[in-house]
Amino acid sequence: MIQLEKVSKLYGNVIGSNDLTVELGPGAYGIVGPNGSGKTTLINLLTGQLRPTLGKVSVFAQDPWRNRKLLRRIGLCPATDVLYPNVSAYEWVTYQVRLHGLAHADSKRLATESLAQVQMTENMHRPMGEYSLGMRQRTKIAQALAHRPELLILDEPYNGLDPVGRHQMTQLLIELSKQGTSLLFASHVLHEIEEITSSFLLIHGGRLLASGTASEVEQIIADTPQEVVLIGPDVPKLIPHLADQHWVDTIQLLAERTELRVGLRDPSNLYHSVADWISKDQLRIDQFQTANSNLTAVFESLLRHHRGESK
Amino acid sequence: MNPLLVLDVVRFEVRRSLSPGRLAIWSILVLFPIVLVAALRLLSNRSAENAEAWGMALYFLIPEVVCLLGLLLWATPAVSTEVEGQTWIYLAMRRSGRNLVLIGKYLTAVLWSCSAACVATTVCVIIMGSAGGLQLWVVICVLSLLSCLAHAALYILIGTIFFRRTMVTAVVYTLLVEYGIAFVPAMANRLTINYRLRGLLAEWMNWTAARTVTENIGGQEAAWFHVSVLLATSATLVAVSILRLTWTELPTQQEG
Numbered sequence: 020m021i022q023l024e025k026v027s028k029l030y031g032n033v034i035g036s037n038d039l040t041v042e043l044g045p046g047a048y049g050i051v052g053p054n055g056s057g058k059t060t061l062i063n064l065l066t067g068q069l070r071p072t073l074g075k076v077s078v079f080a081q082d083p084w085r086n087r088k089l090l091r092r093i094g095l096c097p098a099t100d101v102l103y104p105n106v107s108a109y110e111w112v113t114y115q116v117r118l119h120g121l122a123h124a125d126s127k128r129l130a131t132e133s134l135a136q137v138q139m140t141e142n143m144h145r146p147m148g149e150y151s152l153g154m155r156q157r158t159k160i161a162q163a164l165a166h167r168p169e170l171l172i173l174d175e176p177y178n179g180l181d182p183v184g185r186h187q188m189t190q191l192l193i194e195l196s197k198q199g200t201s202l203l204f205a206s207h208v209l210h211e212i213e214e215i216t217s218s219f220l221l222i223h224g225g226r227l228l229a230s231g232t233a234s235e236v237e238q239i240i241a242d243t244p245q246e247v248v249l250i251g252p253d254v255p256k257l258i259p260h261l262a263d264q265h266w267v268d269t270i271q272l273l274a275e276r277t278e279l280r281v282g283l284r285d286p287s288n289l290y291h292s293v294a295d296w297i298s299k300d301q302l303r304i305d306q307f308q309t310a311n312s313n314l315t316a317v318f319e320s321l322l323r324h325h326r327g328e329s330k
Numbered sequence: 331m332n333p334l335l336v337l338d339v340v341r342f343e344v345r346r347s348l349s350p351g352r353l354a355i356w357s358i359l360v361l362f363p364i365v366l367v368a369a370l371r372l373l374s375n376r377s378a379e380n381a382e383a384w385g386m387a388l389y390f391l392i393p394e395v396v397c398l399l400g401l402l403l404w405a406t407p408a409v410s411t412e413v414e415g416q417t418w419i420y421l422a423m424r425r426s427g428r429n430l431v432l433i434g435k436y437l438t439a440v441l442w443s444c445s446a447a448c449v450a451t452t453v454c455v456i457i458m459g460s461a462g463g464l465q466l467w468v469v470i471c472v473l474s475l476l477s478c479l480a481h482a483a484l485y486i487l488i489g490t491i492f493f494r495r496t497m498v499t500a501v502v503y504t505l506l507v508e509y510g511i512a513f514v515p516a517m518a519n520r521l522t523i524n525y526r527l528r529g530l531l532a533e534w535m536n537w538t539a540a541r542t543v544t545e546n547i548g549g550q551e552a553a554w555f556h557v558s559v560l561l562a563t564s565a566t567l568v569a570v571s572i573l574r575l576t577w578t579e580l581p582t583q584q585e586g
Contacts, residue, residue, distance in 0.1 A: 068422055069579050088425055095423045099416035106346045114342045118424035118431070120332065162420065 020045050020170065020201055021065060026074035028060055028225075035060035037225035039074070047192075047202040049212030052222035058205040059098065061222065062172055065203070066095055078170070091119050094168030096160050098175040098205075104148030108139055108158040111147065115162045133165035134158070136191060152179030160188065164195075171195065172203045177211055189214050247281045247289060251304035254279040260296045264288065335426070339434025340441065347404075347438070359400050359446040360453075363391040367454040382537045384461035385470075388454055389531050392447050392470055393477040394524060398504060400443030401478060405485035406500040408435035409575065410493050418580055428575050436486050436568060440478045447474035469534045473527050480523045480560050481508075483567035490574045493581075523563065526556040 021043040028035040036057050050058050063069040064076050067083030067090065076082065081089050103111060112130035117123065134143045137157040147155065156179040163171060173192075177185050192215050196202050206212050212219065221229040229235075249257065255276055261267050266289075269282035283289055297304055367388065409432070412418040421427040451470045455462035485500050492499045512522035519525045531537075533553040 066423060068419065087428075090423055090427075091425050093423070095419070097416075097419045099419065101417055101420060102415075103346050103417075105349055106342075110342070110345065114338065115420060115424065117335065117338050118421070118427045120335065120425055123338075 020079060021203075022075075022077040022080075023064075024075045024077075026064060026071045026076055028064060028069055029072045034225045035069075036064065036071070039225075039227050041220065041227055041230060043203075045199075045201045046218060047196045047216035048204070049216050049219045050203060050205040050222060051207070051212060051219055052205075053207055056207075056223045057225035058207075058222055059174060060225065062095070062097075062174055062203070062205060065172065066090065066093060091166065092169045094163035094166065094171045096163040096171075096173045096176050098178065100152070100155060101159055102147060102155065105146050107144050107146055108134055108150070108154075108161065109143040112143075112158065112162045112165050116165045119166050121166065129165045129167070130161070133161040136164060137161045138187060153181055153184050156180055157184070157188075160191075168200070170201045170203065172205075174205045175207075176204065177206070185211075245283060245286055247283065247286055248306070248308040249279045249281065249293075249304055250277060250306035250308070251302070252277055253300075253302035253304060256300060256302055257293070257296060257304075260292070264292070335430050336433050336437065339430050340437050343434055343438040344441065347442070352442075355403060356400075356442060356446050359396050359443075360450045363388070363396055363450045364453045364457070366391060368457050371457055371459075381461045381463070381466070382535075384458050385466050385531075385535060385537065388451070388458070388462075388466065388470055389473065389528075392451055392454070393473040393527055394508075396447050396450055397443050397474055397477040398481055398508070400446055401439055401481045401485050402497065402500055402504070404442050405436065405439035405482040406489050406496050408432070408439065408486055409489045409580075410496045413493050413580055422580065429572050432486065432490070432572055432575055433568065436482055436571075439482045439486075440475075443482070444475050444478040447471070447478065466535070469531065472534075473530060476530070476557065476560050477523065477527055479564045480526075480567075483564040483571070484523065487567045487571045487574070490571045490578070523560065526560050529553075530556045 021041070023039045023041045026039040027037055039061065050061065052058050060069065064071055065078055065083060067085075067087060070084045076084070078089060079092055083089050083093075101111075109130055112134060113126045116126040116129050121129070131140075131143075134140055137160050139154065139157050139161060142150070142154060147158065150158070156176070160173070160176060163173070176188060176192075180188060192202060192204070196215065202215065204212055204215060217232045219230065219232070220227060255272055257279060258270060258272065261270050261281060266285055267281060267283050269280075271280040271282075272278075273280070281289065293304075293307070296302065370387065409418070412421060412431075421431045424430075448471050451467060451474065455467045455470075458466075484503075488500045488503060489496050508522055508524045512519050512524040512528075529551055530553055533556070
């Protein structure tokens with residue numbers, strides 16, 4: 020379905036995508052990466068909005084930059100908001116479908132159906148200027164779905180949705196996936212994607228750092244040096260304990276002497292030991308930040324793995 | 331390209347632009363020449379028989395000022411407002427979205443500006459009384475339409491080349507070329523739209539003074555030639571805009 024061969028995209032001197040090579044068959048995939056990691060550049064390359072500086076992009080075996088007819092088979096829900104204050108969701112979605120060249124009657128029917136799918140039927144004739152952020156988000160998803168695309172690309176689709184809305188959206192995406200619609204779901208929040216798919220592409224700095232199932236990615240992370248941060252007035256007293264451990268790679272005490280950064284291969288050893296040390300020496304440690312709670316840290320770890328530093 | 335789809339774009343653009351602000355601007359464009367002509371009618375001691383002077387004033391006020399002001403507001407930012415509002419991506423994701431939307435926005439800008447020009451012309455001609463007349467009304471309305479078609483195409487092209495500072499670029503171009511070079515008696519003025527419109531005014535109204543001014547500035551060309559040049563220019567500029575937009579990477583949204 021999607022093929023990227025050594026694709027790079029440069030914005031002047033800035034790298035948007037860096038030597039991406041990936042092949043994806045039909046199915047559901049999550050694109051995970053921190054803000055600014057290159058997710059949107061990748062989406063824009065796949066939808067023909069950007070032309071790769073180097074390499075070749077192929078979607079459904081065609082070049083999306085040269086063949087705009089391909090867009091009929093793709094639905095995109097961008098991350099950006101949409102606001103035409105005095106136009107209703109029904110008018111806008113109908114218009115969007117109509118721009119694909121579908122007949123008037125079909126456009127109206129498809130718009131009505133897709134707005135119903137995102138629970139917007141009651142409000143679809145109200146002007147969009149009166150909508151909440153969540154309602155506009157649902158409308159955006161409706162326009163992406165309305166023309167029944169084979170590939171649905173969603174960039175941060177949960178923005179602005181309340182927990183009920185997120186649950187409904189998750190159910191809808193799972194249902195679409197079951198019906199055979201391929202999904203590409205970009206987010207910087209891992210667990211949002213985990214509910215829909217177990218296949219991930221992890222992107223950082225425009226590079227594809229890892230791809231595969233959650234367990235495969237976890238294994239890569241486990242094999243990669245990770246950084247744990249301990250914060251508190253007594254963190255220097257942990258240094259003698261840590262210095263004796265074979266599983267510790269690096270110890271860094273920052274200038275204020277209240278923050279200790281520990282580089283290690285398997286954080287589980289630290290989890291087992293640190294509570295004992297704190298209890299035995301009556302230490303005061305205020306915060307314990309692990310890579311798992313910080314996606315940027317996970318990506319930093321993966322970047323080191325990508326560079327071969329974990330070997 | 332399906333012309334019905336273009337009409338749908340025009341319908342959507344008119345629908346979304348029916349706002350109090352837009353209607354207020356349209357009203358100001360209509361009222362501006364009416365107030366000036368009415369004031370001239372009341373205060374001026376020019377006799378109603380001096381139809382040529384009245385007609386020249388009306389021509390300058392409507393096809394050269396009202397139409398250009400309207401188009402600067404509606405044609406120039408056609409693409410840049412979508413880019414700045416980050417809504418361009420929704421249109422560009424449609425199979426023929428880029429082309430259809432550009433043509434639709436072009437026609438919508440012509441519709442808004444030309445309607446303001448025609449309503450203003452109608453009222454002005456009535457105020458002018460015997461200095462006006464049906465012929466002047468028809469000529470000014472047709473010149474307004476040609477002015478809108480050609481200038482809108484020009485501003486749309488400027489808008490597809492300069493996504494930022496679009497309005498400033500269009501205003502500078504208008505002042506330098508359409509109000510500057512158009513008056514220079516040299517070959518360069520034949521490349522301007524206003525030169526063609528003035529030539530047509532002189533031809534169709536058969537005014538001696540206007541014809542002399544036109545001939546002094548640029549020479550004499552037949553009306554059909556002026557109209558052909560204007561229509562060909564409009565079509566060429568729109569076609570270049572479409573090409574430019576088709577193969578341009580527009581900013582779609584903040585990188586994530």
